[in-house]
Amino acid sequence: MKIAVVGKGGSGKTSVSGVLARSFARSGHNVVGLDCDTNPNLGLSLGVGDLETERLLSLRDQIDEDEQKHAHTWDDILDAYGTDAPDGVRLTVVNRIDNPEPD
Amino acid sequence: MSAEQLLSSVPESDTVIVADLEAGIGTLTRLPEGSVDTTLVIVEPTPRSIDVGQRAVLVASERQQGRITVVANKVADGDDEARVRAAFNDHDVVIVPVDPVVTAADRKGASPMDVDPEAPAVNAIAGLASLLAETTGT
Numbered sequence: 669m670k671i672a673v674v675g676k677g678g679s680g681k682t683s684v685s686g687v688l689a690r691s692f693a694r695s696g697h698n699v700v701g702l703d704c705d706t707n708p709n710l711g712l713s714l715g716v717g718d719l720e721t722e723r724l725l726s727l728r729d730q731i732d733e734d735e736q737k738h739a740h741t742w743d744d745i746l747d748a749y750g751t752d753a754p755d756g757v758r759l760t761v762v763n764r765i766d767n768p769e770p771d
Numbered sequence: 772m773s774a775e776q777l778l779s780s781v782p783e784s785d786t787v788i789v790a791d792l793e794a795g796i797g798t799l800t801r802l803p804e805g806s807v808d809t810t811l812v813i814v815e816p817t818p819r820s821i822d823v824g825q826r827a828v829l830v831a832s833e834r835q836q837g838r839i840t841v842v843a844n845k846v847a848d849g850d851d852e853a854r855v856r857a858a859f860n861d862h863d864v865v866i867v868p869v870d871p872v873v874t875a876a877d878r879k880g881a882s883p884m885d886v887d888p889e890a891p892a893v894n895a896i897a898g899l900a901s902l903l904a905e906t907t908g909t
Binding site for chain 1 (some may be wrong): 792798812873879882
């Protein structure tokens with residue numbers, strides 16, 4: 669199941685996303701959290717902490733650089749550019765945002 | 772790879788993917804039709820947030836982004852709930868109460884689940900996960 673979580677900035681969509689992902693994981697599902705926000709904080713809401721959230725951000729540029737050499741598959745992205753969050757959620761970030769909205 | 776490319780190219784599997792999109796509706800307007808099974812529209816009970824939510828519902832419907840569920844977040848009382856339900860009367864609305872645990876978690880940079888796994892907002896979101904799993908047969 670692919671779930672898109674949308675809303676105005678400040679609506680609490682990242683907190684909802686993080687708790688939702690862990691709730692699915694606790695009920696036995698295999699779960700991937702995909703942080704597509706221009707201000708990526710899903711790591712914090714999932715409970716991976718500041719340092720790991722920052723490290724993931726630094727990987728976003730790397731994804732772009734590496735993509736010049738070879739196209740990524742979904743599994744590549746999860747393996748090479750993701751991290752393990754509590755309850756078994758795999759978290760990854762998406763790098764390029766073409767036309768970010770300010771709000 | 773952009774969020775739009777990635778989400779539309781994920782192989783079919785039993786994995787639950789929770790994609791926290793950028794604030795606003797930009798990604799939703801660029802996402803190829805039918806890329807996701809479910810769109811969750813998160814709104815606070817404020818006019819601006821409801822306005823963005825209504826635009827998101829419109830775009831998600833037009834572009835066939837699966838089942839649409841509205842999450843009324845930070846609901847303090849019956850008036851808040853009624854305001855959101857009235858604005859989205861054609862859609863399922865799930866209520867998540869305003870909860871100091873979520874604010875405390877934000878301040879700590881932690882997950883609300885690790886601050887208090889039995890907090891009212893956490894329980895409401897866990898209920899949302901069960902609802903989505905039931906309605907999609909996941």
